[in-house]
């Protein structure tokens with residue numbers, strides 16, 4: 311196979327790149343994805359995400375190493391393995407960072423990453439379906455929406471937060487510079503009833519472009535080099551091993567875990583690590599596969615009284631009602647993602663701005679049981 315650009319990984323980044331690059335009909339793009347097509351309906355029904363986090367076909371099944379900080383448990387570390395990548399299994403929350411976070415990146419020397427620089431790109435990506443666009447874009451690919459419902463349990467959480475001094479923000483994506491602790495309703499990457507995954511957003515509309523070829527169920531083994539220049543990739547697609555040549559570039563967008571792994575398999579990384587794995591060093595680069603950081607959510611649940619929560623709404627007739635509501639009105643719990651409201655708070659006294667995001671959901675899991683909702687009404691929240 312021949313292409314101008316070979317993109318490894320059809321996740322959030324890979325799908326957007328494939329779309330944009332093939333706008334020019336003279337540019338040939340091959341997009342290679344280890345997972346399969348995104349046919350599973352649980353991907354597209356927002357609340358289905360709960361069933362996807364440890365899905366055998368749609369995730370890589372990673373686990374973090376057991377750690378004393380997690381009481382010796384090896385925590386599941388989901389990553390999507392399907393068209394759309396992690397955007398096909400994620401919690402659908404669409405909240406940009408506060409402006410100061412981007413300005414801080416810019417101050418570190420990353421020109422072009424300040425808030426005023428990135429805001430036009432956020433807008434250019436977005437198709438906001440709520441009221442008062444202002445800070446949102448309304449004309450491009452990524453459909454974003456307000457929650458379809460504001461359940462009383464979450465209203466109570468917001469009221470409680472206000473009593474504690476948090477300011478209510480009507481649009482959590484419109485935090486002014488200098489905003490203090492605040493809380494508001496989550497927004498979602500969702501259009502109507504359906505998840506707006508990167509595949510639905512960027513691939514589906516252009517799938518008939520003759521200059522785009524999407525290869526699924528193909529695991530890339532390594533980037534192929536001519537001297538120091540990446541000229542293609544080698545992949546296996548059972549039962550064959552194939553190769554795609556890239557006339558211009560190989561783009562590694564295999565995710566925060568997949569990309570460094572692939573670089574290492576291709577001989578780019580810390581020499582000690584590579585030698586231990588029996589991989590010839592092509593380019594020594596010790597930073598590859600190191601300094602990984604992610605946000606950990608320490609969710610806490612509690613039972614509530616006199617408030618309706620999802621725990622009851624997903625059972626019996628209540629659930630049947632929700633299914634009807636979803637299909638007839640496109641509303642209700644089936645459109646919910648991981649959280650419904652989110653607070654920005656300052657935890658460290660030395661921080662100039664809020665430094666922690668706390669998210670809340672009107673539901674709780676059974677003690678010790680992941681993804682089994684409790685029998686009694688409960689809520690969950692945590693940083």
Ligand SMILES: Cc1cc2nc3c(=O)[nH]c(=O)nc-3n(C[C@H](O)[C@H](O)[C@H](O)COP(=O)(O)OP(=O)(O)OC[C@H]3O[C@@H](n4cnc5c(N)ncnc54)[C@H](O)[C@@H]3O)c2cc1C
Pocket residue numbers: 318319320321322323324342343344345363388389390391392393394395396397399400401402403404405528529530531563564565566568569572648
């Ligand atoms: C459970 C979960 C919940 C999340 N919730 C939210 C949320 O609510 N809001 C939010 O904004 N963000 C959320 N995120 C984060 C967000 O989804 C990711 O940051 C984003 O999708 C990452 O995009 P990416 O392109 O870097 O990687 P990915 O989307 O993960 O794409 C990488 C792709 O590369 C493929 N790949 C990897 N290795 C190879 C290989 N060797 N050969 C071929 N293909 C390969 C993978 O299968 C995958 O499809 C969540 C993430 C997860 C996992």
